[in-house]
Amino acid sequence: MSSGRTSQRTARRTAGLLLLAPSLLGTTVFLLVPVAVALWLSLQRWDLVSPPTWAGLDNYAAIAADPAVRRSLVTTVLFTALVIPVQTALGLASALLLDRRLPGSAVFRVTFVVPWVSAPLVVGLVWRWVLDPSTGALNALTGVRVEWLTSPALALPAVAFVTVWTHVGYVALFYLAGLAAIPQELGDAARIDGAGAWRRFWSITLPLLRPTTSFVLVTGIIASFQVFDTVYAMTRGGPGGATQVIAYQIYAEAFTALRMGRAAALSVVLLVVMVALTVSLRWWFARRSTYEMVV
Amino acid sequence: MGAVPLETSVTNHPGRRTTSPTALAASLAALQPTRRAVLRSGLLVGLSGAAGCSIADDPATSSGTSAAATTVTVRIWDDTVQPGYEKSFSAFTQANPDISVAVELVPWASYWDRLPVDVAGGTLPDILWINSSNYDNYVEAGTFENISKALPDALAGFQQSVVQQFTRDGALWGVPQLSDAIALFVNTDLASAAGVDASDLVWNPAGTGDTLLPAAKALTTLGGARPQYGFNAAFDLQAIYYNFVGSNGGRWQADDASYVFGDDPKSVEAIQYVVDLINRHKVAPSAADTNANGDFSRDQFTQGNLALFQSGTYNLRNVADGLTAKWAVAPALTGPAGRVTVTNGIVAVANAKSPRREAALEVLRWLASPEGALFIGAEGAAFPAVTAAQQTYLDYWKQQGVDVSPFLDAAAGETIRAPFGRRAQIGGQAAQPFLREVIAGRLAVADGMRQAQDAANTAIAG
Known part of the structure; x- marks a missing residue:
């Protein structure tokens, strides 16, 4: 009996492992191994051309002392601050409009998601053609020359705008799903009690959307911290480093300055920052997500 | 990678062949474009019947390319x-x-x-x-x-x-x-219309004997639907910066390959002159345009919107193919230290x-x-x-x-040394953002060049 139970347990464990194997393999090959390689690389000096040599913690010391790294961190935080509030608010607003099932809302639902499913590099290139100061479509249409991508003051907002434009559909999609999960009766009951549309939105819809908000904020902040393709396609970090976000800084360290060790160290730092940020955001939202209203 | 065509990898490493020739031939034949590879690589045996008809019209095969x-x-x-x-x-x-x-x-x-x-x-x-x-x-x-x-x-x-x-x-x-050698491409239609003789232009930061600036001014008409620029002052190391620095008696790199252009007053003076052409005298395309597109000046020249285009032999073909106006090659600009080009x-x-x-x-x-x-x-x-x-x-x-003799004369004449040193590419890349800001007028020339020099020296140190 007991041996039967043990063999049953072993069989179950084997089946479980087998079922896990494909995703475990994927995680190992595409996540754990690269992370381990990056960790190892961050302790080396390597210019891709000569063999790597041991550097200890030199790379970490170098990036701690590098003003360009600090500047790119500030730029990234600024970029995130520009993108996240606008993207979340617009995503929620579009979801509320789409949820009303007005005529044509199905078409809009699809249209909204198209930028998000398009390759960011392509989106960036298209917007570069639109915003280019001398040959761009926008300046040609308005007849006014605005240095969208060539002025240090406008370049980061321009890249942030394109990122928002790309992600609004994605955010809206999640809010739509969140809205669909809110029981109709709550709104009906509030209406009978005399609550207006704003009151219902603030007291019922928004609090019940908190899990969705938490999700889109966490994923949105992570994506903003890792933005690369759009910057690469639109400004290449310029002008004068105005759009040099942390991911672009890593790229420049690796493939322009050929300091693979320093680039790897910077990615490790970014990883640590991201993990810390994600954990604290989830903790913050876990404390504030209220479900008790839903009976 | 894409650099090594299939036929090479099949024919060059017979020892590595693990699949049987017939199986390999069959799988290769399934991919239409590789049929030639199969024919060439001597795996013909099992396939000759099927592919025989294409041997005659395959130029590579008919010209007698051997199995190896x-x-x-x-x-x-x-x-x-x-x-x-x-x-x-x-x-x-x-x-x-x-x-x-x-x-x-x-x-x-x-x-x-x-x-x-x-x-x-x-x-x-x-x-x-x-x-x-x-x-x-x-x-x-x-x-x-x-x-x-x-x-x-x-x-x-x-x-x-x-x-x-x-x-x-x-x-x-x-x-x-x-x-490569550097000279001055001249749109002679524009030059003669403005009464400019561009055959021996001189620049001088002190102004004495400077013939470039008046010529460029005479050749510039802005404000119309199609602006016309006098000269291609821009962030272009090979065609502009090195030659201005060299012909002012300045240095870009020291003999030990370290960068010295920021500390060298002659170099700073030369670049100040270039920046003034763009931002003060406005006889060149705006830095926003030339910084964003390295071919901007060349395209303006081939479209007939730029009168004087200092550039290299590498653009001769492009100019000849693109420009419909009359043009000629004149010697590169002469500076206070003579005609020095890269x-x-x-x-x-x-x-x-x-x-x-x-x-x-x-x-x-x-x-x-x-x-x-x-x-x-x-x-x-x-x-x-x-x-x-x-x-x-x-x-x-x-x-x-x-x-094209101005190019040959430039190559035979006095020259400034082209970029050199272990990590010259990286040093140049590190200096670029600062030098572009200098050209854009957002960084003062002396400060910007000092920052660019320091960035370049840090970068080449590794």
Whole structure:
């Protein structure tokens, strides 16, 4: 009996492992191994051309002392601050409009998601053609020359705008799903009690959307911290480093300055920052997500 | 990687073949474009019936390519030279039927980013073009074949300036291919309409004897629907910066390869003059345009919107093809220290780890020979560094009614040394953002150049 139970347990464990194997393999090959390689690389000096040599913690010391790294961190935080509030608010607003099932809302639902499913590099290139100061479509249409991508003051907002434009559909999609999960009766009951549309939105819809908000904020902040393709396609970090976000800084360290060790160290730092940020955001939202209203 | 065509990997490593020939042939036949590879690689046996009809109309097969064909890949960045190279290589293959050569074009914009990645990944082509900024560290790392050792008998008859530029410890690690020189392209229609004689223009930061500024002013008309610019002042190291610095008696790099342009008052003065042409006198396209698009000035010139375009032999073909107005080549600008320009060579190096070493060296030997280099200059695409092939270039342009002697005089005249040193490419890249801000007028020239110099020196330190 007991041996039967043990063999049953072993069989179950084997089946479980087998079922896990494909995703475990994927995680190992595409996540754990690269992370381990990056960790190892961050302790080396390597210019891709000569063999790597041991550097200890030199790379970490170098990036701690590098003003360009600090500047790119500030730029990234600024970029995130520009993108996240606008993207979340617009995503929620579009979801509320789409949820009303007005005529044509199905078409809009699809249209909204198209930028998000398009390759960011392509989106960036298209917007570069639109915003280019001398040959761009926008300046040609308005007849006014605005240095969208060539002025240090406008370049980061321009890249942030394109990122928002790309992600609004994605955010809206999640809010739509969140809205669909809110029981109709709550709104009906509030209406009978005399609550207006704003009151219902603030007291019922928004609090019940908190899990969705938490999700889109966490994923949105992570994506903003890792933005690369759009910057690469639109400004290449310029002008004068105005759009040099942390991911672009890593790229420049690796493939322009050929300091693979320093680039790897910077990615490790970014990883640590991201993990810390994600954990604290989830903790913050876990404390504030209220479900008790839903009976 | 894409650099090694299928037929090479099949034919060159018979020892590595793990699939049975028939199975391999069948799977190859399933892929339509590789049929030729199958035919060539001697796996014909099991397939002859099915593919027999295509043998006659397959040029590679009918020209007698033997079973042991090897394809050597040659990587270059210049699409104007590509047709000449392809003609050269087909002549080579006729003489060497067992070696065919594929030209791989990698655009300049990504050429130097790909190089170190290909070195690390082991995906370097057999032969590739290299400039002086991307030479020393690869030579030190043993990436390239020592040509002086591998082809000692083929190393004569090159332009001396290029040989000097690429000689390290008495040896060459590449076969000199092209030589660039700087001169002034003049839109003579615009110049004569404005009454400007551009045949011997002088610039001077003190203003004494300066003929460039008045000429550029006379040639500039802004405000209309189609602005016309006088001169191509811009962030362009090879065509503008080096020559202004050199002709003002300044230095860009010291003999130990460190950057000194920010500390050197003559260099700062020269760049201040260039920046003033753009932002103060407004006789050049705006820096926003030229910073965003490195070909902006060239395109404005070929479209007839720029009157004076200081540039190199590398743009001769583009100008001849693009500009419909009358034009001529005048000597580069003369500065307070005389007419000093930069000449820059390009060499073809062989990948020291190439599995096709012998074949690659044969191709390099061909490129080093007058017969092989003839095609580069024959249609005026680029000035060959093989001296015996240079006459064809001169003849071609003479035939076209263009006097290119200002380029030759520049190469023979006083020069400032082109970028050099172990990590010159990286140093240049690090300086760029600051120098672009200087040109844009957002950084004061002296401060910006000092910052650029410091960034470059930090970058080359590694």
